[in-house]
Amino acid sequence: MTHPLFNIENKVVAITGAGGGIGRAVAKGFAESGARLALIENAEANFEALRGELAALNAHAAGYYVLDVTDREGCFSCVKQIVEKFGQVDVLINLAGINQRMRPELYTEAIYDRIVDVNLKGTFQMCQAVYSFMKANRYGKIINVGSITAIAANQHLPVYAATKAAINQLSKSLACAWAPEGIHVNVVHPGWIDTALSRQARVDIPGHAERVVATTPAGRWGLPEDLVGTMLFLAAPASDFIDGANIVVDGGVTSQL
Numbered sequence: 001m002t003h004p005l006f007n008i009e010n011k012v013v014a015i016t017g018a019g020g021g022i023g024r025a026v027a028k029g030f031a032e033s034g035a036r037l038a039l040i041e042n043a044e045a046n047f048e049a050l051r052g053e054l055a056a057l058n059a060h061a062a063g064y065y066v067l068d069v070t071d072r073e074g075c076f077s078c079v080k081q082i083v084e085k086f087g088q089v090d091v092l093i094n095l096a097g098i099n100q101r102m103r104p105e106l107y108t109e110a111i112y113d114r115i116v117d118v119n120l121k122g123t124f125q126m127c128q129a130v131y132s133f134m135k136a137n138r139y140g141k142i143i144n145v146g147s148i149t150a151i152a153a154n155q156h157l158p159v160y161a162a163t164k165a166a167i168n169q170l171s172k173s174l175a176c177a178w179a180p181e182g183i184h185v186n187v188v189h190p191g192w193i194d195t196a197l198s199r200q201a202r203v204d205i206p207g208h209a210e211r212v213v214a215t216t217p218a219g220r221w222g223l224p225e226d227l228v229g230t231m232l233f234l235a236a237p238a239s240d241f242i243d244g245a246n247i248v249v250d251g252g253v254t255s256q257l
């Protein structure tokens, strides 16, 4: 039996970047908990693996929405469609994110703009798009996704790290503004998690894969499934007095000198 504090059955959970490595694990975790899913990706093809995985779980209610989160009008219209289909939106998880690794002096304006637009503007716009519906219900949960690079950085990811640190402050500000209206905004900072995004880092940065294992107290790369429990907790009533918090899920890597 599920304790009521952890019951998210029938909650409507919108997930951006749902077809990505972490997104798929999180979507499956919420499906297994009986949530109704609104899954968002920037291209239909990105749903392919997820559709099969959810079908295998007999996930009872899922809607699929193609949206580039940099499209402001698109964000508002996507959330409107979700509410039209499901009647509400209870939880938003902003997982859509990109990175391009190179030394700072090599970034072009176009690369800078794209990373900032997807990671920071996209997150902000989706938060704004769910706001009026959550406010009307006087309840909502927003989980934004930072990174351990919001806390420490390296020479290959100046723009990505800046967006992730900015998501932190954005989320604290939203939490202050919206907690009085029953909307709880928090941030999860994943460590080194084995997905397409981080697999490219192993190509871009020689020795990276081995260094991650050597510097992580848990002694391994994270798996997308390592994020699921924290996401479920922040979506559930158990976290109703948590606002503007940062939860690091990194096997201890940022705790070690």
Ligand SMILES: NC(=O)c1ccc[n+]([C@@H]2O[C@H](COP(=O)([O-])OP(=O)(O)OC[C@H]3O[C@@H](n4cnc5c(N)ncnc54)[C@H](O)[C@@H]3O)[C@@H](O)[C@H]2O)c1
Pocket (backbone or CB within 6 Å): 016, 017, 018, 019, 020, 021, 022, 023, 040, 041, 042, 043, 046, 067, 068, 069, 070, 094, 095, 096, 097, 098, 118, 122, 145, 146, 147, 148, 189, 190, 191, 192, 193, 194, 195, 196, 197, 198
């Ligand atoms: N993998 C890691 O080690 C790690 C560490 C820290 C933080 N994160 C963050 O976790 C989140 C998920 O990362 P992941 O590792 O699953 O990466 P991923 O590349 O597997 O997934 C990201 C997903 O976002 C989607 N996406 C990209 N741009 C989009 C846009 N404009 N509109 C809508 N969707 C878009 C992609 O299609 C992809 O499916 C990202 O925000 C990432 O920055 C990942």
